[in-house]
Amino acid sequence: MEEKPERREYFRVKDVLQVALKKLPPFSVLPTSRMVGYPLSVTSDFSVPSETVDPFIIRQFQAIHQKLDAILEYLCLEKLGFVEMEYKEVDFSAGGMRVATLDKFEEGDILEVKLVLPTAPPIYLICYGVVKRCTECDEKREVAVEFTNMSEDIRSIIVKYVLQRQRQDIRR
Numbered sequence: 001m002e003e004k005p006e007r008r009e010y011f012r013v014k015d016v017l018q019v020a021l022k023k024l025p026p027f028s029v030l031p032t033s034r035m036v037g038y039p040l041s042v043t044s045d046f047s048v049p050s051e052t053v054d055p056f057i058i059r060q061f062q063a064i065h066q067k068l069d070a071i072l073e074y075l076c077l078e079k080l081g082f083v084e085m086e087y088k089e090v091d092f093s094a095g096g097m098r099v100a101t102l103d104k105f106e107e108g109d110i111l112e113v114k115l116v117l118p119t120a121p122p123i124y125l126i127c128y129g130v131v132k133r134c135t136e137c138d139e140k141r142e143v144a145v146e147f148t149n150m151s152e153d154i155r156s157i158i159v160k161y162v163l164q165r166q167r168q169d170i171r172r
Contacts, residue, residue: 010093018116094158
């Protein structure tokens with residue numbers, strides 16, 4: 001029996017992630033994948049000579065800034081729809097993913113894929129891809145998406161996450 005040559009470019013892992021798929025209109029200009037979130041303020045790096053201000057007050061202001069950053073981060077993620085996303089089983093790599101869905105997609109559809117990588121802190125990604133396959137079994141559909149228009153920074157974040165998950169699986 002002849003073995004098939006491995007055609008995949010990236011390592012894959014089966015995982016359960018927060019995922020949302022959205023079909024984009026045809027002929028739309030495909031944006032570049034990106035990481036989202038509110039950038040942390042730089043006020044925590046701000047230094048004041050300790051002789052001029054009580055250190056307790058400086059710590060209190062830094063705590064207030066951290067709480068404001070957390071609130072702004074949450075509002076940003078809520079506005080983009082990351083807060084109420086469902087967990088789904090995925091077969092995931094830096095090249096694409098396969099996921100079960102109730103939505104119907106067709107080969108060639110362009111999708112917006114929102115992902116939350118459960119790292120510390122979580123990484124929120126918006127990726128774009130083309131539907132390569134959509135198969136139906138029982139009441140579910142399984143869609144295979146190939147990521148496109150992805151920067152090397154985003155791809156390396158996904159590769160790092162997949163390798164970390166594979167190490168965790170091996171240790172079990």
